[in-house]
Amino acid sequence: MADEAGITVLIPTPLRRFTDGDAKVTMAGASVGEVLDSLERAYPGIGERLRDDSGQIRRFVNVFVNGQNVRDRDGVDTSLSEGDEVGIIPAMAGGSRV
Amino acid sequence: MPSWIRIHVYADLRLLACCPAVDIARFDMSDACTAILKADSHRSALRRNAVSYFLMNNSGLPFHDSPKSYVSGQSAIMSNFQADTVATIASTLENTGVVRSIGNTPLVRLHRLERHLGLPASIEIHLKIEWVNPGGSIKDRTALSIIQAAIAAGDLDRGQTLIDATSGNTGIAYAMLGAALEIPVTLVVPGSASEERKRTLAAYGAHVVYSDPYEGSDGAIRLVRDLVTDRDHNYFYADQYNNQANAVAHYTTTGPEIWDQTSGRLTHFVAALGTTGTLMGAGGFFRHRGTVELIGVQPAEAFHGIEGLKHLPTAIVPGIFDPSLPDRIEGVDTEEAFDAARALARIEGYFAGSSTGANLAAAARLGSELASKGQPACIVAVGCDGGSRYLSTGLWELN
Structure with missing residues (x-):
C-alpha cells in the first residue's frame, strides 16, 4: 500500500459544484479518511457535507470502495491501494444537477 | 363558482390541456371553454368530456349538485360508446381491491410531540398518516390518478407498458396497481435505491431499469426520456413530474379529506416537495376553501x-x-429530518420515513414561531411514508 496512492473519487451531481463540474477526480491517501481530507484541501467546503464534527461519515452519506460500502468495512479507516475507486452517494435522494 | 364546475374546469385545463398552471378561481365557464379549445386541439372533445365525467364521478365531490342542464349537455356531446367505455373503466377500478383501499387515511393530532416541543394548547400539529395506503405511501393516490386519467383519455391502452422515473414510492404504487390491473410496468430507478425498494418492486413483478447512482433521480428522469423515444416499445410515459393528474389526485382526495378531518379549521399545510403534486393539488384545493398558509419543504x-x-x-x-402557490418554502437539513423522524417514533410511536421527518421539522419550527407571536394554529403535516422502507439506510442506523 503506497502512502500517496492515486485514488479515483466519483463525485455525485450535487457535489460537482465544488469540483468545477468534474464527475471523477484523483486524490491521494492511504485510507478513506485521508482521501476525504485531500478532497477537502482541494475543494474547500466539500468535507463538511460528507463528515460530521467527529469526523465520521454522515448518516445519509454512503462511501463505497470498489463498490463496497465502507460501513461494512472499517469506515473512514478503511485502507486504500493505488487504483482503488471511491464512490460517494447520498443515501438515495431526490436528485440534483449542477 | 360551485365545486362541480371547478373540478370540471380543473380536470380539463390542468390535467389534459397541459397548459401552464391556471388560477381557476378567476375563470368563468366561457373563459374556461375557450381555453380548453385553444389549449389542446389535437384531442377530441369526446375524450375531454369522458375524462371530465370520469373524474367528476370519482372525485368524491358532490356530482349530484350539478345542474341537470349541464349533465344533459354533456351527454349530448359524449357518444354512447364513449360513455360505456368510461363506465366500464370506472367499474373495473372500483371493483379492484387495492384501488378501494387507497385514500381516506387517518389524521392524528400529535399531542405528545406538541408537549415535547413546549407548544401551547392553541398550537395543534396534526399528521396525515399516508403509509396506511396499500402500497405504503401517499404515492398510491398519485399513481391511481395518473392511471385513471390515462385510461379514460385513451393514452394507456391494453398491452401498453406504463413507464416512469421514480425515486421509489411512486414506482411501488405503479407496480402494485400494475399487478392488480394487469398493466405491464417498467420503472427507471436510481441504482442507489435502497435494497428494500428494489425487492418490493420485484415482489410486484415490475421490470426495473437502474440509472446511474451518481446522477440521482434527475439521472432517472433523463434515462426514461431516452427510453420512451424507442419506437420498438409501446410505452405510456406516465411522467409524474409533469402530469397534472398527479396534482389532481390531491385536489380531489388528499385536500378534501384534510379539510373534512379538521372541520375546515386548517390554518397551515406543510408538504415536502418532490414532484410537488401534494402541495400543488391539496394546496390548490385549500386556496379555494379558506385562508390557509401553504408551506413547501x-x-x-x-x-x-x-x-x-x-x-x-x-x-x-x-x-x-x-x-x-406556496406562501413559503422551508429548507430542512437531512440530519434535522432524521432527528424529527426519530423523535416521532420515540415520542408518539409512529414509525415514519425521512420526508415525514422533514415535514415535522418544518411544522415544529412553524409552531414555535406562531406560539411566540401568540397566534393559534391548526397545522397539518403530511406523513408521506413509513419508516420500515428505510431500515437499511442511515435513518435508522443504530448508534
Whole structure:
C-alpha cells in the first residue's frame, strides 16, 4: 500500500459544484479518511457535507470502495491501494444537477 | 363558482390541456371553454368530456349538485360508446381491491410531540398518516390518478407498458396497481435505491431499469426520456413530474379529506416537495376553501439524503410546480429530518420515513414561531411514508 496512492473519487451531481463540474477526480491517501481530507484541501467546503464534527461519515452519506460500502468495512479507516475507486452517494435522494 | 364546475374546469385545463398552471378561481365557464379549445386541439372533445365525467364521478365531490342542464349537455356531446367505455373503466377500478383501499387515511393530532416541543394548547400539529395506503405511501393516490386519467383519455391502452422515473414510492404504487390491473410496468430507478425498494418492486413483478447512482433521480428522469423515444416499445410515459393528474389526485382526495378531518379549521399545510403534486393539488384545493398558509419543504442543501425530495434551486423543476402557490418554502437539513423522524417514533410511536421527518421539522419550527407571536394554529403535516422502507439506510442506523 503506497502512502500517496492515486485514488479515483466519483463525485455525485450535487457535489460537482465544488469540483468545477468534474464527475471523477484523483486524490491521494492511504485510507478513506485521508482521501476525504485531500478532497477537502482541494475543494474547500466539500468535507463538511460528507463528515460530521467527529469526523465520521454522515448518516445519509454512503462511501463505497470498489463498490463496497465502507460501513461494512472499517469506515473512514478503511485502507486504500493505488487504483482503488471511491464512490460517494447520498443515501438515495431526490436528485440534483449542477 | 360551485365545486362541480371547478373540478370540471380543473380536470380539463390542468390535467389534459397541459397548459401552464391556471388560477381557476378567476375563470368563468366561457373563459374556461375557450381555453380548453385553444389549449389542446389535437384531442377530441369526446375524450375531454369522458375524462371530465370520469373524474367528476370519482372525485368524491358532490356530482349530484350539478345542474341537470349541464349533465344533459354533456351527454349530448359524449357518444354512447364513449360513455360505456368510461363506465366500464370506472367499474373495473372500483371493483379492484387495492384501488378501494387507497385514500381516506387517518389524521392524528400529535399531542405528545406538541408537549415535547413546549407548544401551547392553541398550537395543534396534526399528521396525515399516508403509509396506511396499500402500497405504503401517499404515492398510491398519485399513481391511481395518473392511471385513471390515462385510461379514460385513451393514452394507456391494453398491452401498453406504463413507464416512469421514480425515486421509489411512486414506482411501488405503479407496480402494485400494475399487478392488480394487469398493466405491464417498467420503472427507471436510481441504482442507489435502497435494497428494500428494489425487492418490493420485484415482489410486484415490475421490470426495473437502474440509472446511474451518481446522477440521482434527475439521472432517472433523463434515462426514461431516452427510453420512451424507442419506437420498438409501446410505452405510456406516465411522467409524474409533469402530469397534472398527479396534482389532481390531491385536489380531489388528499385536500378534501384534510379539510373534512379538521372541520375546515386548517390554518397551515406543510408538504415536502418532490414532484410537488401534494402541495400543488391539496394546496390548490385549500386556496379555494379558506385562508390557509401553504408551506413547501425542500432539503436545505443540494446534497441531501431525504428520499424523494428535490432541492428546487439545483434540480430539474417539475412541470406541475407553480411557484406562485406556496406562501413559503422551508429548507430542512437531512440530519434535522432524521432527528424529527426519530423523535416521532420515540415520542408518539409512529414509525415514519425521512420526508415525514422533514415535514415535522418544518411544522415544529412553524409552531414555535406562531406560539411566540401568540397566534393559534391548526397545522397539518403530511406523513408521506413509513419508516420500515428505510431500515437499511442511515435513518435508522443504530448508534
